Amino acid sequence: MITLRAGELMDACVMDLMIPGDKVAHVQLGNSLEHALLVLTRTGYTAIPVLDSAYRLHGLIGTNMIIDAIMGLERIEAERLGDIKVSEVMNPEIPRLKDHDPASKGLELVVDHPFVCVESSEGYFEGIFTRREILKQLDRHVKKLNRG
16 A cells, blocks of 8 residues: 655645646537537547636536437437537536635546536636646656655
8 A cells, every 4th residue: 555645735726736728628608519529529538618708617518418419319410510509518517626726626526527627716717627637746746755
């Protein structure tokens, strides 16, 4: 069993470990599913944040949600992609973090989610808190302990 002094890692706040919003692919509420699918496909992500024009977070849209929305009884109705808006299909019930939340709260959430959206106290999208970033920090911390 590995024993770590986690204080240094967990004393950080979410803002210290998040990927900033300007580096995160996203779509807007009024975008078509066609646009959302294009963004998802080009980036290789399975889900991305949905924002309004003021950059407020409203939910997530994912590839599976889009496919479910155009699934007919006997075929995929791809021609509907341009007619359906992201706001009609997205999931608004998502876990969220505030930018000044402790990293420990983020760690609890990324156990069940590959990333969690981070917003300001006013609801503006600030970025994403990812498992990858936590694991990178943990890796650095373990290497530092092994050297010391």
